[in-house]
Amino acid sequence: MSLDLKTHGLFTQAILDGLKGAADKEGYEPDGVVTADELTTYLDKQIPELARKYGQTKDEKQQLHFVLGGRNSHFVLTHNPAVAAKVQKRLDGLAELARSGKISEKFATEGKDLLERMPRLKAQRSLRQAYQQLVDGSLTLDQFEEKRQTILDNTKMKRTEALDFAQKVIEATQILKEGYVKEVNQGQLIGWGIQGLYRRLDERIPAAIRTRLKDIKDLGEGDLTVLLADARQHLGVREDLDKHRDIDITLQRMMSHLDPYTTYIDPETKKRWEQEIEGKFRGIGIQIRKDAASDELLVVTPIKNSPAYKAKLMAGDVITTITRESDDDGNPLATPEVIQTKGLPLSDAVKKILGLPGTRVKLTIRREGVEQPFDVEITRGQVELESVLGFHRKTNDDWDFMIDPENKIGYVRLTSFSRNTYRDLLRAMDNLKRQGVKGFILDLRFNPGGLLDSAIKISDLYIDDGLIVSIRPRVGREARFSGQHAGSLLDFPMICLVNGYSASGSEIVSAALQDHRRALIVGERSYGKGSVQNIQPFEKGEIKLTTASFWRPTGKNLNKSSTSGKAEDEWGVVPDKVVKLSSKEREDLAEHQRDTEIIQRKDQPIVKKDKPEFKDRQLETALEYLRGQIKLAARGPAKRAG
Numbered sequence: 291m292s293l294d295l296k297t298h299g300l301f302t303q304a305i306l307d308g309l310k311g312a313a314d315k316e317g318y319e320p321d322g323v324v325t326a327d328e329l330t331t332y333l334d335k336q337i338p339e340l341a342r343k344y345g346q347t348k349d350e351k352q353q354l355h356f357v358l359g360g361r362n363s364h365f366v367l368t369h370n371p372a373v374a375a376k377v378q379k380r381l382d383g384l385a386e387l388a389r390s391g392k393i394s395e396k397f398a399t400e401g402k403d404l405l406e407r408m409p410r411l412k413a414q415r416s417l418r419q420a421y422q423q424l425v426d427g428s429l430t431l432d433q434f435e436e437k438r439q440t441i442l443d444n445t446k447m448k449r450t451e452a453l454d455f456a457q458k459v460i461e462a463t464q465i466l467k468e469g470y471v472k473e474v475n476q477g478q479l480i481g482w483g484i485q486g487l488y489r490r491l492d493e494r495i496p497a498a499i500r501t502r503l504k505d506i507k508d509l510g511e512g513d514l515t516v517l518l519a520d521a522r523q524h525l526g527v528r529e530d531l532d533k534h535r536d537i538d539i540t541l542q543r544m545m546s547h548l549d550p551y552t553t554y555i556d557p558e559t560k561k562r563w564e565q566e567i568e569g570k571f572r573g574i575g576i577q578i579r580k581d582a583a584s585d586e587l588l589v590v591t592p593i594k595n596s597p598a599y600k601a602k603l604m605a606g607d608v609i610t611t612i613t614r615e616s617d618d619d620g621n622p623l624a625t626p627e628v629i630q631t632k633g634l635p636l637s638d639a640v641k642k643i644l645g646l647p648g649t650r651v652k653l654t655i656r657r658e659g660v661e662q663p664f665d666v667e668i669t670r671g672q673v674e675l676e677s678v679l680g681f682h683r684k685t686n687d688d689w690d691f692m693i694d695p696e697n698k699i700g701y702v703r704l705t706s707f708s709r710n711t712y713r714d715l716l717r718a719m720d721n722l723k724r725q726g727v728k729g730f731i732l733d734l735r736f737n738p739g740g741l742l743d744s745a746i747k748i749s750d751l752y753i754d755d756g757l758i759v760s761i762r763p764r765v766g767r768e769a770r771f772s773g774q775h776a777g778s779l780l781d782f783p784m785i786c787l788v789n790g791y792s793a794s795g796s797e798i799v800s801a802a803l804q805d806h807r808r809a810l811i812v813g814e815r816s817y818g819k820g821s822v823q824n825i826q827p828f829e830k831g832e833i834k835l836t837t838a839s840f841w842r843p844t845g846k847n848l849n850k851s852s853t854s855g856k857a858e859d860e861w862g863v864v865p866d867k868v869v870k871l872s873s874k875e876r877e878d879l880a881e882h883q884r885d886t887e888i889i890q891r892k893d894q895p896i897v898k899k900d901k902p903e904f905k906d907r908q909l910e911t912a913l914e915y916l917r918g919q920i921k922l923a924a925r926g927p928a929k930r931a932g
Contacts, residue, residue, distance in 0.1 A: 293340075293341060293344060293345055293350050293353055295340070295344060300337065300340050300341060300344070300353065301337065301355055303340070304332070304333055304336045304337050304340060305329075305333070307336070308324065308328075308329045308332045308333065308336070309324055309329065309367060309368050310370075310371075311324065311370035311371060311372045311373075312332060312336075313328045313329045313331070313332035313333075314328060314370040314372075314373070315328060315331070315332065316328050316331075316408050316410075317408035317409070317415055318408075318415060318419075319373075319408075320370055320372065320373045321370075321373070321377065321406075321407055321408035322369055322370050322373045322374045322376075322377035322378075322406075323366045323367075323368070323369055323370060323406075323407065324366070324367050324368050324369070324370060325363070325364045325365060325366055325367060326363035326364070326365045326367055327362060327363055327364060329367060330357045333355060333357060334357075337353070337355045338582060338585060339585075341353045341582070342582075342583060342584070342585065345583075348583055351582060351583040352582035352583055353582070354582070362492075364407075364410075364492065366407075377405065377406070380405050380422060380425045380426075381402065381405055381406065383425040383426075384398060384401045384402060384405060384421065384425050385398070385402075387424070387425070392431060393424075393431070400417075400421075401421040401424075401425075404417060404418040404421055405418065405421055405422070405425075410530075411528050411529065411530070412529055413441055413442075413444065413445045413527075413528065416441050417438060417441050417442075420434055420437045420438055420441065421434075444527065445526040445527050445528065446526055446527065447522065447523045447525075447526050447527050449519070449523065452518075452519040452520070452522045452523035453515070453519045455518065455519065455522045455536055455537065456514075456515045456516075456517075456518035456519040456522065457515065458537055458829060459480065459483060459518050459537065459540055459541065459544075460480075460511060460514065460515055460518070461828075462541050462544075462554070462828060462833060463476045463479045463480065463544075464476075465826055465828070465833055465835070466479060466545070466548075466552075466833075466835060469824060469826075469835055469837050470548065470552065470764070470835050470836065470837065471549075471763065471764050471821065471835075471836045471837055471838055471839065472548075472764060473764070474548070475507050476511065476514065477506040477507040477508065477509045477514060478506065478507050479544050480506060480509075480514045480517065480518060480544075481503050481506040481507075482543065482544045482546075482547045483518075483540040483541065483543060483544035484499070484503065484517070484518065484521045484540070485503070485543075486539070486540065486542075486543020486544060486546070487521070487525075487536070487539050487540045487543060488521075488525075489543070490539050490543060491525070491530065491531075491539075493525065495521075496524055498520075499517065499520060499521050499524070502517055503517075522536060534556070534557070534829065534830070537554075537829060538554060538556040538831070541553075541554035541833070542554050542556075545833075545835075548835075548836070549821065549836050549851065550851070551819070551821060551823050551834065551836050552823070552834060552835045552836045553833075553834055554828070554831060554832070554833055554834075555831050555832040555833075555834055556831045557830045557831045559831075560830075560831050560832055563832075565675070566675075566706060566708065566740070567708055567709065567740060567741060568708065568709050569674060569675045569677055569706075569708035569709050569710040569711065570672055570673060570674045570675060570709075570710075571644070571672075571673055571675070572644060572645065572646060572647055572670060572671070572672060572673070573597075573643060573644040573645065573670055573671075573673055574596065574597045574598040574601075574603075574643060574651065574668045574670055574671075574673070575592060575593035575595075575596020575597055575598045575599060575671075575673035576589050576590075576591070576592050576593065576596070576598040576603060576643075577589070577590040577591050577592075577593070578590060578609070578636070578639065578640070578643075579636065580636050581608055584608060584632065585632050585633055586608050586609060586610050586631045586632050586656075587608065587609035587610075587631045587634075587636075587639055588606070588607075588608055588609075589603055589604065589605060589606065589607040589608070589609065590605060590888065591605045591887065591888040591889045592604070592605070592889055593673055593674075593675065593676070594676060594687055594688075594889065595674070596671070596673045596674075597668050597669060597670060597671045597673070598668060599687075599889070601666050601667075601668045602666075603653075603655070603666060603668075604657065604889075604891045605888050605889060605890055605891060606657070606658060606891060606894070607655050607656070607657050608655065608656040608657070609631055609639075609653050609654065609655060610630070610631060610632070610654045610655070610656055610663060611628060611629065611630055611631065611653070611654035612628075612629045612631060612639065612642045612643060612651065612652075612653060612654075613626050613627070613628050613629070613651070613652040613653075613654070613665075614626065614627040614629070614642060614645075614651055614652075615627075615649075615650055615651075615652075616645070616646075616649045616650070618641070618645065619646070620645070620646040620648070620649050626652075627642075629642055644670075645670045646670065647670055647671045647672055648669065648670065648671075649669070649670050650667055650668065650669050650670070651667075651668055651670065652665055652666070652667045652668075653665070653666050653667075653668065658894065659893070659894060674710065675708070676689075676705070676714075676887075677704060677705045677706045677707075677708050677710065677711045677714065678702060678703075678704060678711060678714035678715050678717075678718055679702070679703040679704075679705060679886070679887065680693075680701060680702065680703070680718070681693040681701045681886075682886055683886070683889065683890075685892075687889050689718070691718050691721055691722050692722065692725055692727075693731065693913070694729075694913060694916075694917070695725075697728065697729065697916070697917050697920050698725065698726050698727050698728040698729065698920075699727070699728065699729040699730070699731065699913060699916050699917070699920075700719075700722040700725075700727045700729070700730045700731070701730075701731045701733065702715065702718050702719075702730075702731070702732055702733065703733035703734075703735075703883070704732070704733070704734055704737050704748075704796075705736070705737060706737060706738065706739070706740045706795075707737070707739055707740030707741050707744035707745045707748070707794075707795035707796075708740050708741065708744065709741065709744070711740070711741075711744050711748070712744050712747040712748055712751075715748060715751070716751075719751070719779060723779075727782055728782055728783075728920050728923075729782055729783050729784070729785075729916035729917075729919060729920050730779075730782050730783075730784045730785070730916075731784075731785045731786075731787065731909070731912050731913070731916070732752075732784065732785070732786045732787070732799075732803075732809070733787045733909075734786060734787060734788050734792045734796040734799065734800060735787050735788060735789040735791065735792060735813060735879070735883075735908070736789065736791045736792070736880060736883065737791075737792055737793070737795070737796040738791065738793050738794065738796070739793050739794025739795035739796055739797075739819070740794070740795050741795070742761075742795065742798070742822065744795065745759075745794075745795035745796075745798040745799050746758055746759065746771050746798070748799055749773065749798060749799045749802040749803070750773035750774060750777075750778070751777070751778065751779060752778065752779055752780075752784065752803060752808055752809065753773050753778060753780075753802055753803065753806040753808045754773065754775055754778055754780060754806070754808075755772065755773050755774055755775045755778075756772060756773055756806060756843065757770060757771075757772050757773075757843040758771045758772060758773050758798070758802045758843065759771050759798050759801075759802065759840050759841065759842065759843070760840065760841040760845075761822055761838045761839075761840050761841075762838055762839050762840075762841060763837055763838040764837075764838070773802075780808075783810075783916055783919040783920070783923075784803070784808060784809035784810070785809060785810050785811075785812050785912040785915060785916060786799070786800050786803050786804075786809040786810070786811050786812070787812055787813045787908055787909065787912060788800050788811060788812075788813045788814065788815075788816045788863055788865065789813045789814045789816070789871075789876070789908075790814055790815065790816065790817055791817060792813075792816040792817060792863070793816065793817035793818075793819040794817075794819045796816065796817075797816045797817065797818075797819060797820070797848050797862065797863050798840060798842075800816060800863045801842035801843070801848065801863050802842065802843060804863060804866065805842055805843040805844045806843065810866050810867060810915060811863060811864075811865040811866045811867070812865055812866070812867045812869060812908055812911055812912050812915070813865050813868075813869055813908045814865065814868065814869070814870055814871065814908075815862045815863065815864050815865065815868075816848070816862040816863040817850070817862060818848055818849060818850025818851070818855075818861040818862035819848065819849065819850070820839050820840055820841070820847045820848035820849030820850075820852070820861070821836045821838070821839050821840070821849060822836065822837060822838040822839065822840050823835060823836055823837065824837040839852075846860060847861075848861060848862055848863065849861060850862060867911060867915070869907055869908045869911050871907065871908065875907070878904055879904075879906060879908075882904040882906070
């Protein structure tokens with residue numbers, strides 16, 4: 291419930307203030323209108339500030355809000371009365387210049403558009419200021435025309451640059467034509483790219499280009515190159531397309547028409563994706579989020595064995611200041627960079643804390659129970675992410691993989707299939723074997739997948755010899771991956787937990803376990819991703835394209851998108867024992883799993899007040915089944931009478 295203020299709730303008060311003009315902030319001055327994106331930006335900043343100011347309890351200070359849509363919408367919601375008269379006066383002045391014949395109709399129309407609304411681009415804002423100066427009398431007409439022409443000249447793109455853009459897009463389409471799982475038309479790909487680029491920028495496609503788009507499927511590569519160059523050159527030099535963003539947007543919008551998994555990964559996203567796949571990154575090793583109560587950085591948890599863990603950073607610590615002595619490339623700074631985290635966007639904070647191994651960063655910490663803030667200096671290193679988790683952490687922060695010591699039932703949760711997952715899973719299973727494991731639960735809920743090789747190795751660990759998965763490309767021979775008997779763990783009953791967020795590698799493993807009758811599958815139907823993606827380096831980023839489909843040992847495909855997606859269709863992995871959760875239970879499960887990952891302070895564990903004890907019905911079903919199987923095995927074979 292929204293926090294009550296004097297006359298309205300917190301959210302209502304912020305909405306009213308924004309619509310009255312407080313949200314009219316985009317650009318160098320208010321322009322007299324409040325747009326949907328301006329209001330969204332205002333609410334994102336104002337609501338947390340109001341909550342911190344008027345909230346009495348921690349929960350009240352941390353009240354959250356959600357805005358659905360609006361972030362990219364420039365739709366006018368209302369007018370700002372504080373500046374409406376000033377804006378109208380300038381519009382009237384512009385109209386008078388047009389009526390008196392001092393400016394052309396072209397200038398009158400262009401100026402009206404610019405004076406009515408604050409443009410988004412820097413060049414257009416400079417042009418708006420020139421029109422204001424003309425109307426206000428601080429620029430003569432000759433001075434205005436000279437200034438206008440200089441601004442427009444600076445936005446013109448060279449033909450060579452436009453052709454370079456076109457050639458790179460053409461190269462991407464060639465990769466798609468050669469490797470994509472289905473046949474694609476190069477012209478259609480280009481059409482999707484151009485239309486997507488203009489739509490993303492909220493720009494109208496010129497009539498001459500729109501006409502050529504109608505027959506684009508029949509155009510040859512030379513004509514497509516010219517069309518791409520014309521489309522790009524028309525948009526000109528602008529800050530929302532610099533630093534490779536014109537190619538990023540074009541390729542991403544183009545590939546969005548193919549399937550959900552084929553896309554262009556830009557260089558910045560590539561770094562984050564590599565961390566997930568490789569299972570490691572360069573930094574200090576903490577999970578952080580914004581602290582709603584202070585607007586500073588809150589340490590959710592240090593990562594086991596990371597530099598932050600060894601430096602004794604703790605869950606619940608608040609980082610008030612980041613001090614850097616070197617830049618992103620590890621070069622020493624002339625003077626240390628001191629950054630206050632209050633008001634600092636989370637993404638910017640992460641960039642400041644990350645860095646090259648061997649470089650140092652100093653964090654100023656405020657810790658509950660410690661009177662004064664203190665500094666912690668940490669040397670960055672390679673941080674390994676945990677993808678093999680147990681039931682809960684031991685006192686030494688290692689994972690406990692024995693969920694039921696009395697019945698010797700083990701439990702492992704895999705969060706992904708990264709480079710190190712198989713290695714770490716072997717260590718966990720060795721730990722359980724030493725304890726005499728008699729039953730085992732493999733939890734793949736919320737696991738989105740990862741490396742194919744990792745999923746195949748993990749499947750092979752639990753099944754006897756036989757087919758694990760088949761990979762079928764559009765062209766070329768089918769690849770079949772089979773397991774080997776040596777090293778297989780077969781002497782205990784097993785449960786595999788899945789849900790609607792278990793995808794890709796999770797489905798390869800659970801389908802193999804089900805088809806080989808090695809494990810009982812419990813939970814909810816899996817996601818239904820039956821395709822394989824290949825990664826190709828491209829323009830400092832990567833093209834991730836679907837190249838094949840994968841098929842379970844029984845010869846069935848898991849792909850939901852190849853069916854109508856109805857419940858009666860065959861897709862995904864359907865559990866042997868279906869245990870459906872409500873959306874609230876599913877959210878609570880995800881939160882409970884995140885909570886178990888936190889490395890708690892030993893002196894003051896974080897306890898969420900008034901939170902009922904979580905009951906995992908799917909896990910309880912798995913435990914009940916395994917306990918029954920273990921009891922049956924303990925009775926031994928029945929004796930024959932006679």
